[in-house]
Amino acid sequence: MDLFDKTRSDIGPLGQYSVFHGYFTFPKLEGELGSRMKFMGKERIVWSVNNYLGLGNHPEVRKVDGEASQDWGLAYPMGSRMMSGESSHHERLERELAEFVQKKEAMLLNFGYQGIMSLIDAILDRQDVVVYDKDCHACIYDGIRMHVGRRLSFGHNDISSLERQLERAEKFAEKTGGGILVISEGVFGMRGEQGKLKEIVALKEKYSFRLLVDDAHGFGTLGATGAGAGEEQGVQEHIDLYFSTFAKSMASIGAFVAGDPDVIKYLRYNTRSQIFAKSIPMPIIMGVLKRLELIKGNTEFKDQLWRNVRMLQDGLKENGFDIGNTNSCVTPVYMKGTPLEAGAMVKDLRENYDVFCSVVLYPVVPKEVILLRLIPTAAHTIEDIELTIHAFSEVARKLKAGEYDGTQGQNLMN
Numbered sequence: 001m002d003l004f005d006k007t008r009s010d011i012g013p014l015g016q017y018s019v020f021h022g023y024f025t026f027p028k029l030e031g032e033l034g035s036r037m038k039f040m041g042k043e044r045i046v047w048s049v050n051n052y053l054g055l056g057n058h059p060e061v062r063k064v065d066g067e068a069s070q071d072w073g074l075a076y077p078m079g080s081r082m083m084s085g086e087s088s089h090h091e092r093l094e095r096e097l098a099e100f101v102q103k104k105e106a107m108l109l110n111f112g113y114q115g116i117m118s119l120i121d122a123i124l125d126r127q128d129v130v131v132y133d134k135d136c137h138a139c140i141y142d143g144i145r146m147h148v149g150r151r152l153s154f155g156h157n158d159i160s161s162l163e164r165q166l167e168r169a170e171k172f173a174e175k176t177g178g179g180i181l182v183i184s185e186g187v188f189g190m191r192g193e194q195g196k197l198k199e200i201v202a203l204k205e206k207y208s209f210r211l212l213v214d215d216a217h218g219f220g221t222l223g224a225t226g227a228g229a230g231e232e233q234g235v236q237e238h239i240d241l242y243f244s245t246f247a248k249s250m251a252s253i254g255a256f257v258a259g260d261p262d263v264i265k266y267l268r269y270n271t272r273s274q275i276f277a278k279s280i281p282m283p284i285i286m287g288v289l290k291r292l293e294l295i296k297g298n299t300e301f302k303d304q305l306w307r308n309v310r311m312l313q314d315g316l317k318e319n320g321f322d323i324g325n326t327n328s329c330v331t332p333v334y335m336k337g338t339p340l341e342a343g344a345m346v347k348d349l350r351e352n353y354d355v356f357c358s359v360v361l362y363p364v365v366p367k368e369v370i371l372l373r374l375i376p377t378a379a380h381t382i383e384d385i386e387l388t389i390h391a392f393s394e395v396a397r398k399l400k401a402g403e404y405d406g407t408q409g410q411n412l413m414n
């Protein structure tokens, strides 16, 4: 059989959605990054972009991004940091990031996804046990898949399930002489629930483990200084490895991990995705330094973000919407309906109300549940929020009245 036969007969679980290419999958949002962007040639209110603090299009940020590209080009430094791609600016950014998230040392990662995968691989040996929340992001799953030792998952944010797995993990580790790594997230990006970091940390009294937290959605948005979910819950110092990406609040690309100096040094010399891959280009480094300078000691962006979050979440609740258990900026709206109804409703939202948001369906949520996911940012306006709540009320009423039945759904692309 030709290896490529499958590419024509079975395009995979996500591939089935390729009929919606350009609309539900791979849609093009055009124009300046902000709360209003063009989709299919018309301005829409956008709720799908993780530009939480609105920094992506901040004039000072744009200036530095542009100037740094002029000054350095996109190539420098070349090679991996270990071989030829080191610079004092990379080192400075690491020092400043470590300070910001209240850790002793930090290491840059050229991409978040590959970075965290690879650091999970680096820190775990065959005799170690990894215990992870079953709702963790795909990049954590992929990191865990590389681990040849014991892998145990616990129910999402279910502390008694975690405790049961820690008991099993300890028995295994006693036999092998290995250690235990627990992995959770600061904020679970689909439903907006913070990981129960305080409760997880409390288990350190009883069990011996190290804690890795992926705080992609918490960095910059939570905690008094913006240091994330650990700071928000008062346990930042008990997170042994703190990870975040630059792809959300920092509106850039790249990532970092922070922790104790000996652990970071170990990771520098053992994280294969960094040792054997190119260093982050200088314009990205200079741009992230600028973003960090803007948010350090200045909560103006975070305060504006949270004013918008509260207005949106309170407004949705007051209008009878179920937003689940979010305790972060991520705002899920749960409705009951079929995937076809969901498609027709989102199409109506986009085309007749000019509201662009993402829709999440089974298997991420149970069958018959529609999750519309809104990401408020500091860049949204009161008008954006009011128009969106009005649009949601309208489409929810139509959904209940059965107006998005199969017939409409089948004509999604018309």
Ligand SMILES: Cc1ncc(COP(=O)(O)O)c(C=O)c1O
Pocket (backbone or CB within 6 Å): 111, 112, 113, 114, 116, 137, 139, 185, 189, 214, 216, 217, 245, 246, 247, 253, 254, 255
């Ligand atoms: C929770 C979480 N971890 C990691 C990543 C991967 O980060 P990056 O986009 O920098 O590769 C993402 C997505 O951006 C994410 O949502």
